Amino acid sequence: MIKELFTNLKILKLKKIRQILILLIVLVSSSSCVAVKEYNKVYLNDLDMELKTPLFERFETTFHIYREAAAGANGGKTGGGCGCN
Amino acid sequence: MEVKLEVVVGVIKSSITFIFLSIGLLAYAQNDSISVYKKKALESTEVDFLMGYYEQEGVHASVTGGIGNEDLHSTAPTVVIRIPLNDDDVLTVDAGLSAYTSASSSNGNPFNQTGASGSGDDYDVDNDKPMRKSGEGSPWVASSGASRKDVLTSISMSYVHASDDRNLYWSSNIAGSFEYDYQSFGFGGGFTQLWNEKNTEFSAKVLVYLDQWKPIIPTEFHEFEMYGNDFLIDDQSYFYEVSLSDSDGNAVADYLPSNFTSIDDVNRNSYSVSLEFSQILSKRLQFSFFVDYVLQRGWLANPLQRVYFEDRPNFYIGNFRSISNYESPSNTDVFHLADDIERLPRERAKFPFGVRVNYYLNEFMVLRSYFRKYSDNWGINSNTVHFEIPVKFNLKWKIKPSFRYYDQTAADYFAPYNKHFSTQKYYTSDYDLSAFSSLQLGGALVYTDVLSKYKLGKLSLKMISLRYQNYQRSDGLSAFSVSTGFSFVIE
Numbered sequence: 386m387i388k389e390l391f392t393n394l395k396i397l398k399l400k401k402i403r404q405i406l407i408l409l410i411v412l413v414s415s416s417s418c419v420a421v422k423e424y425n426k427v428y429l430n431d432l433d434m435e436l437k438t439p440l441f442e443r444f445e446t447t448f449h450i451y452r453e454a455a456a457g458a459n460g461g462k463t464g465g466g467c468g469c470n
Numbered sequence: 471m472e473v474k475l476e477v478v479v480g481v482i483k484s485s486i487t488f489i490f491l492s493i494g495l496l497a498y499a500q501n502d503s504i505s506v507y508k509k510k511a512l513e514s515t516e517v518d519f520l521m522g523y524y525e526q527e528g529v530h531a532s533v534t535g536g537i538g539n540e541d542l543h544s545t546a547p548t549v550v551i552r553i554p555l556n557d558d559d560v561l562t563v564d565a566g567l568s569a570y571t572s573a574s575s576s577n578g579n580p581f582n583q584t585g586a587s588g589s590g591d592d593y594d595v596d597n598d599k600p601m602r603k604s605g606e607g608s609p610w611v612a613s614s615g616a617s618r619k620d621v622l623t624s625i626s627m628s629y630v631h632a633s634d635d636r637n638l639y640w641s642s643n644i645a646g647s648f649e650y651d652y653q654s655f656g657f658g659g660g661f662t663q664l665w666n667e668k669n670t671e672f673s674a675k676v677l678v679y680l681d682q683w684k685p686i687i688p689t690e691f692h693e694f695e696m697y698g699n700d701f702l703i704d705d706q707s708y709f710y711e712v713s714l715s716d717s718d719g720n721a722v723a724d725y726l727p728s729n730f731t732s733i734d735d736v737n738r739n740s741y742s743v744s745l746e747f748s749q750i751l752s753k754r755l756q757f758s759f760f761v762d763y764v765l766q767r768g769w770l771a772n773p774l775q776r777v778y779f780e781d782r783p784n785f786y787i788g789n790f791r792s793i794s795n796y797e798s799p800s801n802t803d804v805f806h807l808a809d810d811i812e813r814l815p816r817e818r819a820k821f822p823f824g825v826r827v828n829y830y831l832n833e834f835m836v837l838r839s840y841f842r843k844y845s846d847n848w849g850i851n852s853n854t855v856h857f858e859i860p861v862k863f864n865l866k867w868k869i870k871p872s873f874r875y876y877d878q879t880a881a882d883y884f885a886p887y888n889k890h891f892s893t894q895k896y897y898t899s900d901y902d903l904s905a906f907s908s909l910q911l912g913g914a915l916v917y918t919d920v921l922s923k924y925k926l927g928k929l930s931l932k933m934i935s936l937r938y939q940n941y942q943r944s945d946g947l948s949a950f951s952v953s954t955g956f957s958f959v960i961e
């Protein structure tokens with residue numbers, strides 16, 4: 386199982402994965418640069434600044450999963466539950 | 471001297487008493503401060519009622535091999551309840567239905583405009599005998615059998631535990647969904663860690679779905695599976711005494727879908743790992759980076775979807791004079807018998823990654839953006855760009871116009887109607903796996919009641935949302951969705 390997983394990862398271009406890892410390292414290191422205090426998060430706490438996909442958008446996400454081949458990477462559903470695709 | 475010593479000892483005793491009292495008070499104050507500042511993971515029970523309606527039109531029905539009527543209507547009521555079990559734990563229950571009617575899936579048996587089995591029970595494959603022998607089916611006309619409609623029932627439950635400092639969250643969840651020909655059971659777990667004064671967040675989640683088909687196959691393959699090579703002459707078969715013709719309208723009797731083999735593995739399992747990294751960059755700017763790895767194994771094709779081979783003779787049933795007009799929506803009475811059902815590899819690895827960036831422009835506007843790249847080992851690569859700009863009119867009302875662009879390359883196994891070859895191992899004419907781009911425009915009208923002054927029994931209204939989205943795909947598929955949501959808190 387693990388061997389096959391890595392074989393598939395190879396197919397999905399190791400170069401791309403390396404780029405993502407580099408990006409992740411840059412992102413993690415960027416975290417040490419900034420620290421906005423709780424009392425300064427008024428704008429960030431606005432409902433529209435939420436980084437998750439809002440609940441009320443779920444019907445659109447559902448029909449995208451049906452009608453498009455790509456899915457995932459949005460904090461939402463990654464598979465299962467429908468025979469449509 | 472003795473007096474002085476007594477005074478010194480007294481002072482020391484007093485000092486020690488003072489120090490211990492101070493430490494005790496400090497410790498009490500510390501404990502008190504912890505109990506005061508430990509905010510509940512969820513203050514009170516929240517309930518969301520949602521209702522969605524989706525409608526589409528298109529000319530590439532996958533059940534009839536990539537041409538035909540793709541009309542689909544779906545209505546989906548959903549309720550989501552979040553319950554605080556105590557200060558640290560939250561239980562979420564999410565239950566919904568999705569009832570649809572589909573012209574494409576109705577044509578699993580295209581010959582039953584008057585009811586395939588008499589009872590209309592198209593799903594009871596053993597009794598699925600069309601009553602009419604004229605066979606006046608067409609990929610452009612919705613059939614009236616039971617497979618024209620279905621209901622997807624889904625329920626999921628998740629449990630989240632928060633640490634005392636609210637910097638670590640553990641979660642677990644189970645989910646199940648049921649359709650007539652498909653069922654799914656899923657479970658998983660994950661964690662979220664916050665640090666850097668809650669400016670940085672990392673989440674990891676693992677999910678497993680164990681799905682199962684109850685395969686429904688098109689009528690010609692069902693009869694072939696039941697009666698073997700004699701299915702055209704067996705008096706129990708639908709095709710007994712039914713006239714077939716070739717492309718020129720000549721009567722023929724040698725139709726045999728020899729590529730067809732029965733489905734031997736009805737399982738479809740999905741394993742996914744999802745990672746998410748979020749970072750606050752300034753008082754107005756934050757972003758999230760998402761990456762998923764999904765491995766699917768099992769029967770990944772849809773057993774109801776037909777495929778036609780270019781290198782095999784064509785066989786028709788119905789009004790032979792309409793054959794020349796077969797690919798036009800004006801064809802209402804002739805049907806092309808298929809060569810096989812869709813065949814796809816038993817394994818698919820998906821690798822999407824995305825970035826969401828939100829910027830607080832001013833007290834009236836926020837810019838929400840999302841970008842995604844996707845690739846899989848079926849040869850599909852795609853890009854997604856999504857922008858939404860919520861505009862506040864006042865504290866209560868806002869509109870949220872949105873724009874979404876999507877494109878994808880075709881799967882290695884895709885070809886249009888009648889363009890596959892019988893020598894191929896895998897084939898599909900499902901246009902959801904073709905190369906296309908799509909554009910989605912829409913918006914939402916949102917009412918927010920911060921003070922929850924409107925009550926419905928014990929429910930206090932927090933928010934109402936009305937959304938509309940228009941979706942246009944470059945292959946001609948056109949769709950729209952309307953949804954509404956009501957958020958309440960129970961006080």
